[in-house]
Ligand SMILES: O=C([O-])CC(=O)C(=O)O
């Protein structure tokens with residue numbers, strides 16, 4: 001695993017989001033809302049390279065592809081539905097079929113994939129739990145995807161609809177960090193990873209100092225303001 005992925009695993013999705021917002025002014029700190037982590041929570045933070053998979057309606061002219069058998073190690077599989085199938089509000093998609101299941105997870109894990117995030121439904125939850133394979137999704141489902149939607153492309157940019165109907169993209173090889181809070185995208189085109197990781201390490205250190213001050217009776221707002229000024233030199 002690359003040095004950057006190893007380093008990012010030491011932090012929470014919240015820490016990464018702070019860095020992306022404060023250092024790069026990235027919208028929403030790179031966070032994609034409304035995903036639940038259903039399994040693999042014991043593994044802690046997962047940081048992998050986005051391996052994007054696009055699902056389209058069965059009527060799409062592109063043929064169905066096999067995306068699962070040739071995934072590079074340290075990937076984070078990101079499954080998205082075409083724009084026309086997405087909703088801004090719950091349940092976030094018009095598709096009730098599950099896009100990922102236990103057999104896919106078993107293969108992904110065998111290939112050294114670190115986790116899967118599905119902007120839609122997943123099934124076979126007990127299997128993901130037994131594998132301790134990290135799976136994130138909007139919701140659960142029972143029925144397979146066949147006959148309704150199909151995977152049509154890998155490693156193309158995915159467009160994900162947010163609750164305000166705006167669109168955020170995920171590109172192939174972006175770094176995706178996931179934990180119990182959901183997933184955060186580090187856009188490879190915008191971010192210097194050494195600079196980001198250095199900032200996050202200082203920011204976590206400073207937050208520990210703020211926590212110590214608060215435990216000793218100092219007011220929270222004032223402590224945050226005073227102690228966090230130290231971070232300016234890393235920006
Ligand atoms: O059959 C499917 O569509 C997916 C599935 O359940 C599995 O991967 O186990």
Ligand code: NI
Nearest residue numbers: 101102103124
């Ligand atoms: Ni299954």
